[in-house]
Amino acid sequence: MTDEKIVELVRGGDKEKYSEIVERYEKKMFYYIKRMINQADEEVEDLVQEVLVAAYENLAGFDTKKKFSSWIYRIAHNKAIDYFKKKKTIIDVDIGENEEYWMNGGKLPEDIEIDRQEGEELRKAVNSLEIKYREVIWLYYFEDKNYDEISDILRIPTSNVGVLLFRAKEKLKKRYEKNK
Amino acid sequence: MKKINKEIMEKIRKDEVKMKPKWWFEGIRWGLEMGNWIIVLAASVFLAVGIFWIELIRPIKALDYGRLGLELILESLPHVSLGITVFLLIAGAVIYKNKGENYKKSVKRIWITVFLTVVLAAIFLTIFRKVFEPEILLRII
Structure with a gap:
């Protein structure tokens, strides 16, 4: 089932379906935000939760004709920028479990x-x-x-x-x- | 990561996190649209004042009178109107850029669109004034 279809179901009243969105995006949001703000895992997880909560709150404003992934990444981008503006310290972190993302560098x-x-x-x-x-x-x-x-x-x-x-x-x- | 999913779904089930209603987003969209048109209309009205001034003073002919003509131009120039027009053009461009998918358009294209809309609207207002003014006056009399 596509993300957009799940969104339509959640908007229709099936709130439990949102856990599928969370499952699909929590890891992606984690790595994306981690790259953006360069902070420890706990801080990143807090932000990931904020992003997914904000996405749920604003679900009625999402146009299902567009790509959901771009929309949620936009929310993540805004949250990361807000965080970055508040705390400008950059901590160098280990690759650790992120190693797979660096090794599978895609294109x-x-x-x-x-x-x-x-x-x-x-x-x-x-x-x-x-x-x-x-x-x-x-x-x-x-x-x-x-x-x-x-x-x-x-x-x-x-x-x-x-x-x-x-x-x-x-x-x-x-x-x-x-x-x- | 499973903890995040559990926490979020708990909040959703307990209604600690609620979806904003659709009318909220429609309201914002219409607000931006109306705001954009109001600003464009206001900018064109103030620009129309500038056009009226050009018609009245004819600055190019006034320059034939040398320094006196230049002083006349500078004293009568509608600074406030033109200043407000520039401010409204900038505001209009900013709002226009944030509407829908206009962020995909280049800055140049956004400025040209807003500027041309304001100029055309100002020209229309000027023509409207010239064409309909006598009739309006007659009706008032």
Whole structure:
């Protein structure tokens, strides 16, 4: 069943169906928010809960003709930005159980070869980017979002997504090669 | 992670977390729409004042009078109207950008859309005033 179909059922009164949405997105939201705010797991889990609660509260405002994943990522983005603005400290965290996300980098640029040993350098390079670049790198290469979806999540023109990604790749390449 | 699911569903079942009603979102959407149109209309009214001033003073011809003409232009320039027009244009562009999927449009396109709408509306108001003013006056008399 698609996310949009589940949303329609929840809006129709079947509240229990929302647990499927939570199950599908809690891990994704966890890794996404963790990349954004770079804080300890407990803080990230609190934010994940806030995101999923906010999504439920605003479910009536979601247009089921659009993609639910872009919409919930947008909520996560806003929550992470709010958190980041309140507490600007960045803590370097271990890869730990996030390792799979770094190793399965999806559509990473061809000129950055990734293997287990280089994962640490890549992680450092991504974490050192400004949040606007870090986010777009994460969404495109690790969350497999296309330009249109990233445009919906960040609420920026689709053309700007390409520009942002290009700049992010350039910065990432420089920092990654510097760290090697 | 299972703890998050359990906690959220508990809150939902106990109604500690409630879904906002659909009318709330419709209200916001219509509010933005109405706000946008009110701002555009207001901006066009103030711009129409500027057009009226141009018709009255004819600044290009006034410059033929040299310094005197320039002083006339500067003294009679509707600073407040033009200032409000600029402010409303900016406000209109910001609201327009936040409506629906307009964030996908480039900044240039948003500005052109808002600016052209205001200018066309101001021109329409000017023509309307010229065309209908005599009739309105006659009716009042």
